[in-house]
Amino acid sequence: MPIERMTLNIPDAPLKDLFTWLPREGGKEDFPLLDQETESDRIICTHPSNPCILNTMVAMIENAQDNVLLCNWMLSHAKVESALARTSRRLNGRVHVLTTLETSVHSRYTDDDSALNDLSRLQKLAGEGVYIRLHPEAHAKFLIVDDQVLVTSANIRDTSLEKNIETGVLSSNPQIVKDFRSMYAHVWLQEAKQHIRPSSSDPRLGNTWKSDKSEPPTFDGDACWTLSNRRMSLAKQIIATINAAKKALRISTYAFSSLESGIGGQVLKAILAADTRGVRTTILYHATSTAIGRPPREHEAHGFSAIARCKNLTMVGHPRLHAKHVIADEETALMFTANLDGSHGLNSGIEVGVKLSPTASIELSKWHDSLFNGFPLELVIEPTSTNLSSRGGTKIVNLPKDTIIWTNKQFEFVKQRVTDLAEQPSLLSAEDSRWIQPETKKDSRRPKPYENRVKAPSFKQGIITHSGLELIASGKVIQATKAEVKDTRLHHAHLQPGEHVLSIGRPFSDDELLEMIEELLPAPEKGVAIKEVMALIKSRSEMPDVEVPFKFNNDGIEEYINAHSNRGLLKSNPIKNRRLMPILTDIEAAEMLKPYIGEASNEELQSILDGAKKPHKFRISKKFMKQIHTILNPPSENEDSNAQIEEN
DSSP, X not given: OOEEEEEEEEOOOOOTTOEEEEEOTTOOSOOOOOEEEOSSEEEEEOOTTOOHHHHHHHHHHHTOSSOEEEEOSOEEOHHHHHHHHHHHHHTTTOEEEEEOOSSXXXXXOOSOHHHHHHHHHHHHHHTTTOEEEEOTTBOOOEEEETTEEEEESOOEEHHHHHTSBOEEEEEOOHHHHHHHHHHHHHIIIIIOOEEEOOOSSOOOEEXXXXXXXXXXXXXXXXXXEEXXXXXXXXXXXXXXHHHHOSSEEEEEESOEEOOXXXXXXXXXXXXXXXXXXXXXXXXXXXXXXXXXXXOOOTTTHHHHHHHTTOSSXXXXXXXXXXXXXXXXXXXXXXXXXXXXXXXXXXXXXEEEEEEOOHHHHHHHHHHHHHHHHHOSEEEXXXXXXXXXXXXXXXXXXXXOTTOEEEOSSXXXXXXXXXXXXXXXOEEEEOSGGGEEOOSSTTSOOEEOOOOTTSOOOOTTTOEEETTSEEEEEETTEEEEEEOOOSOTTOXXXXXXXXXXXXXXXXXXXXXXXXXXXXXXOSOOTTOEEHHXXXXXXXXXXXXXXXXXXXXXXXXXXXXXXXXXXXXXXXXXXXXXXXXXXXXXXXXXHHHHHGGGTTTSOHXXXXXXXXXXXXXXXXXXXXXXXXXXXXXXSOOOHHHHHHHHHHHO
């Protein structure tokens, strides 16, 4: 039957393999202040109303007595730049800056406007007598002034030093300061790629002079770092701290990326092992409102998928988080500048870290917990569609009532895919604006990730189901065609859970229609009116306008019958005056002429045919008469056999 009724039950069940960020009840955007003195160090944070890291950094530079050694990924803050310039003039140039332009540092200039602006500011600073060297991977952030070192997660820019959640530790430990000085000297002499000449008249960007190569320094104390893929004590210390956790593990990171293998895989393995041991793990992460409802980004997918299986791990997010630390059982804390990124920072580039004192570890743990309790977002594992919708993570779409899902072909395929909606209720919009257009001809377009500002898909505009259908409404009919969905993690909406009564239909096939028409044949003497054919088809169909492959009126039916007049009973029942009329068959013609054969002329025989009640298409000829004789005198079986023998 062309239209088949079915009931589709969509449960409000956990959405398999979906994990995403959702708002937390009671979550807030602000965060507490951290400024705590301990016996050997001071831990501080960036705070909008009290920029501790910025103030500490400026005070250290301005109070320098001997020299300043600064390393930072960025250098773009007026207060810090002014302090460096003033101190350089006072200390006769004993101010050194190691940074990056975030561009191709091996080229003298670049067309990138921001890089040119950065270069211009650095050249101006060099004109004040500041020694500046550049390294493309100088992501570490620390400041050495006389007998103190400040290690921080903050870049030197307005957002980082005045708005973000950043941490820093100011240490006066002689060994830590000594170790950092040794590391800085190595990078300055051996790793830096370019320098800016400290000259007010000619601050040129050029290649640095290097001494004979030497191996990076190694220490087993409280200082650790990553140096150009040859020194990875930072990664080792991070893993060791995670492995030391017996009851509680606290982690803060901006990124959780590329953890499939290598050193990133080892970090992830340690976190999973801690969960297996029953360690309660809390992770602070950088997540914004645009992440609500979205699956993890490609570089995050492996790590997020792994932690989604953890039983004792909870992850919360904040749009301003940039702090990086690992704490084991409130006793052992490591503060560092690298992200938990297997592709950069743990085994490449330039990064630093420092162990905190036991007292500082406790204070950082308390601050971590206060952030954890107040962060506005949480990573939710396999939410239901209604939970996802109520928290702004998806749109809910209802199937229109009294509609038919229609397909011109592949009826069984469509039926199965509609059934699959119970297990895969996620939807994508078919609109062009919902797709990322390919960059090259070889690339295919990809669905855009879900965002809370994305409008709900509509059947009028087109919907693509994750089961592999494209559904577009046309009146009360939803046209269904096959669709490709390559990334099933993505969604713009979900079908409303509950019971849906559906009709799935297809057009009548030619065989079904012609068999239906032939039920009225052979036609009686007066014929069958076309309206009778229309009434029969209509009685067998719920929506004949879409169920038949022709215009559903007299003209459409006549045209369809004439197109199939060579089939079955239609051969002997042609259309005449909007009626299917019976015509004289060759057998009937033979019986009619039988009494007159041999006695009447051909003209008289033709007159007899023309006088028949039924119309005909016969004309008296030798061929026709031979056919009549054959019908009246069929050969016997013996004659057939003899004829066969003669032919052989």
